[in-house]
Amino acid sequence: MSRPIILSGPSGSGKSTILKKLLEEFPDKFGFSVSSTTRKPRAGEVPGVHYNFVTVPEFQRMIKDEEFVEWAQFSGNYYGTTLASVKEVTESGKTCILDIDMQGVQAIKKKANFNARYLFVAPPSIESLRERLTGRGSETPESLQKRLDAATAEMAYAESGAHDQIIVNDVVEDAYKQLKAFIFSE
Numbered sequence: 517m518s519r520p521i522i523l524s525g526p527s528g529s530g531k532s533t534i535l536k537k538l539l540e541e542f543p544d545k546f547g548f549s550v551s552s553t554t555r556k557p558r559a560g561e562v563p564g565v566h567y568n569f570v571t572v573p574e575f576q577r578m579i580k581d582e583e584f585v586e587w588a589q590f591s592g593n594y595y596g597t598t599l600a601s602v603k604e605v606t607e608s609g610k611t612c613i614l615d616i617d618m619q620g621v622q623a624i625k626k627k628a629n630f631n632a633r634y635l636f637v638a639p640p641s642i643e644s645l646r647e648r649l650t651g652r653g654s655e656t657p658e659s660l661q662k663r664l665d666a667a668t669a670e671m672a673y674a675e676s677g678a679h680d681q682i683i684v685n686d687v688v689e690d691a692y693k694q695l696k697a698f699i700f701s702e
């Protein structure tokens with residue numbers, strides 16, 4: 517079984533954008549671990565594809581029953597990865613890719629038996645991150661500021677050397693090439 521790949525990086529750094537390209541180019545090789553969340557679906561998001569959308573009581577029950585590899589609270593919502601969602605991908609013979617935030621990375625690193633590879637996607641700058649998040653049209657002024665504050669902490673964590681590789685997503689095609697180089701280097 518190939519090692520799961522943990523993709524992290526500030527919200528808006530472009531993780532979904534490059535991951536989408538990878539899954540489109542290699543649909544048989546990689547699978548996305550579908551996260552569970554209590555946040556409301558955004559327009560166009562499909563339950564079970566982009567996220568498993570669950571209620572707060574249901575999420576809390578799953579925590580209690582130890583169904584999560586990692587979970588975190590962010591911007592007032594719960595986000596988590598179930599062991600079942602990782603197993604579903606690996607048992608189908610694919611390399612599992614997880615898209616999780618800093619708290620999730622830190623939680624998974626504490627699990628001795630979860631042998632993963634860590635990749636961080638950084639924006640060229642906090643200013644460009646602000647522009648992308650604004651351009652995506654998904655944020656209120658408050659949630660934008662929360663995400664930018666979280667981004668600063670995530671960048672500092674990445675600079676401490678917590679990941680196997682950092683990709684700066686300036687030009688998407690270049691970032692995607694770097695992603696492939698990392699992923700196929702093993």
Ligand SMILES: Nc1ncnc2c1ncn2[C@@H]1O[C@H](COP(=O)(O)OP(=O)(O)OP(=O)(O)O)[C@@H](O)[C@H]1O
Pocket residue numbers: 525526527528529530531532533534648649651652685686687688
């Ligand atoms: N290299 C790039 N240059 C310009 N815009 C980009 C680039 N990469 C991504 N974007 C745009 O930036 C926005 C944020 O990207 P995306 O949604 O992929 O981020 P994310 O890291 O997956 O965020 P989240 O963690 O919130 O899901 C999107 O509107 C996307 O089209």
